[in-house]
Amino acid sequence: MKTVVAIVMTLVLASLIGCTTSDRGGSRVEDQGFKISVPMFDTSVKQGELETITVTVERDPQFKQDVRLQFDVTQGISLEPSSYTIRASDKPDLQVRIRAPKDAALGEYPIKVRGTPETGDSTSVGFTVKVVAP
Numbered sequence: 001m002k003t004v005v006a007i008v009m010t011l012v013l014a015s016l017i018g019c020t021t022s023d024r025g026g027s028r029v030e031d032q033g034f035k036i037s038v039p040m041f042d043t044s045v046k047q048g049e050l051e052t053i054t055v056t057v058e059r060d061p062q063f064k065q066d067v068r069l070q071f072d073v074t075q076g077i078s079l080e081p082s083s084y085t086i087r088a089s090d091k092p093d094l095q096v097r098i099r100a101p102k103d104a105a106l107g108e109y110p111i112k113v114r115g116t117p118e119t120g121d122s123t124s125v126g127f128t129v130k131v132v133a134p
Helices: 002-017
Strands: 019-021 033-039 043-046 050-059 067-073 078-080 083-086 093-099 107-117 123-132
Touching: 033 107, 033 123, 043 050, 043 093, 050 067, 067 078
Parallel strands: 043 123
Antiparallel strands: 019 033, 033 050, 050 093, 067 083, 067 107, 078 093, 107 123
């Protein structure tokens, strides 16, 4: 019974903290693909400040390819890096810095992350950055 309660609580916490995950990319063969995970909730950045988020490449057990991540960002804010290759031997997490200039318009900015493997299908996922007043 304690195990069941622990599993349920873990799932509840994971859904509350959560991430949004892309469709599967890579090979159509089972266990040879990947997904991209980004923050589930809006990321807020104050005008003139910098926030850091984590983008993760979730690999299937047999997926051993490099994945090129490219970020499409709306004009008005910037992301660093704007593209990056996560090698098969690298850690799956990439720290991305989001900068909102002091004169950035308040509001929501959609971001699209596209992951392209060496061979196979690419996939993408989106999230929103909200620029707020300091």
